[in-house]
Amino acid sequence: MHDLERYRALVDSRPTRFGEAVNRYLGAVGHRPEQPVAMPARAGEVIGVVLVGADESPASYSAVDHAAIEAELRGWDLRILHVQRSGGRQQTTRETGARLLERLAARVHACSPSVAVTRRLAVGSPAHLLLAEGRNATLVVVGHRHGGAGTAFGLSVGDRVAAQHPGPVLVVRVPGWPPGPGFGERPIVLAAERADLNTPSAVFALAEARVRRCDLVVLRAHPDGAAVGRTDTVEGVRVHYRTVPADPVTALIDVSNRAAAIVLGRRGAAGSPVALLGSVSRAALQRAYCPVFLVD
Template identity: 55%
Template sequence: MSDLDNRRTQQDARADSGDVNRPTRYADALNRYLGAAGYEAIESKRAPAEPPFAATPSTGVVVVGADETPAGYTAVDHAAIEAELRGWNLRIVHVQPRRALSSARDAGALLLERLTDRVHACSPSIAVTSHLVVGSPASLLLSQSTSADLLVVGNRHGAASAAIGLSVADRLAGHHDGVIMVVRMPGRPTGTGFGTRPVVVGVEQPGVITPAALFALQEAGLRGCDLVMLSARHGLAPAGRTETIQGVLVHHRTAATDPASALTGLSHGAAAIVVGRRGFGGHPVTMLGSVSRAMVQHAGCPVFLV
């Protein structure tokens, strides 16, 4: 039985007691943004949202890079939801090339206005600011996010970036020294139940609460979903157990395979993947460990690098 099959068995058991439809703040917020995108809301109707997870700081800033692409819009949606869950402010940044025509800059200003209106319509409580800057996207987003508590960026590989294996998201993931969310979404709408899928975190030792695991626990608590804590490596005996930590149902799993493959597989049934970011050297490729780099490039859901 797979990890997610085990989780579904747990959910089926909770369904018998009526707990499967417990309120989730994340699903409620996701519905509003899906509706704004022109899609029919895909999550079930739920009770009023729960209060924020107690371990989250009461003030903070989410910075998101935005452009006219679907990846850009999706990144803003997810950044706004994260800001709403935490009660933090949102800063939307759009970068124009240095040689952009005035008409392009006007279009950029209109984009920021539309995105700000979109967030206000879906999440009226969020304080939103927007910034149009000129220059290199990766460098300027890094400078804009020096005081950010969370940096969010969409991920897409164009022809130019594919030639050297790096996108803006790759560069930011390699150089930003805070928490970054890389919004990898193969397509929208995302399918029924996305808002109640688990958060999955990769840990080296089973049951050990690493900084990535602590962040994942907080994220699951904010969303109101389960947490799957996966430890994977060749030679590790497959096992599983379940416990509740700070109100979050945590599924501890081990798998006898390489961690990148295991996490990539789970990512297609997860709402988010959380991994530690560990590498060496000064280049964006080597600043990420092999697992975190694989998640940025291949995961089937948004990825948090901690």
């Protein structure tokens, strides 16, 4: 993995808009926050919507933080959805859910005052309702429980949403949140099969790097390939094209330990929700050390 080791030292740390926003949210859990700056909406601009599924788990709080940061960076609105399963003491459950949504909205207002926040409490199937609500969203965000399965917004729900939602999905995988120093200055990493920026996932990755003001690494991995690298500037973004002689899954998981997020396409054979994802996508959802964007 010598070439991946070279990549690890490639990107120098520099302030990014994403890093500034992350520091504000870390301030809410013990770090000293910086004063946020409200960004006015531009006249005639189409406002997107970031939809995030929320529950009481720590993974869910991390997902809401990342969803709010995405909304702030892009000037989009944020919608927080909390789904409760039917049955049980509905009045007590609704009151608990309402308090959760109130706390999450207050956190976003404190850290990202420019973001317009709406919240909704629903009863039913979490995955079904999140997919239905996501039809009108520009980006859907779900949390990931490390080592968990089958819970409200945990692994099974995240897999289903990631596979079946037709638009971009962000699965927030951040083991050990809050992260260590320098997380906000890390690059976006695009898992690519060819060195061009014309695919949907590549277009998305470039736009994400541009709004974050960070570098983009276009990573191609082939077990029998040769190590190749070059750096270019595309639309104001410093882009590092890297080909490494390694298994694609191994290379991507290794690099994810030093990425702010990875971006890859979702594709696979028809069938169950998980089978709709390609093998690399499934591995990233299970094993990556950073958030994962899935884009068609």
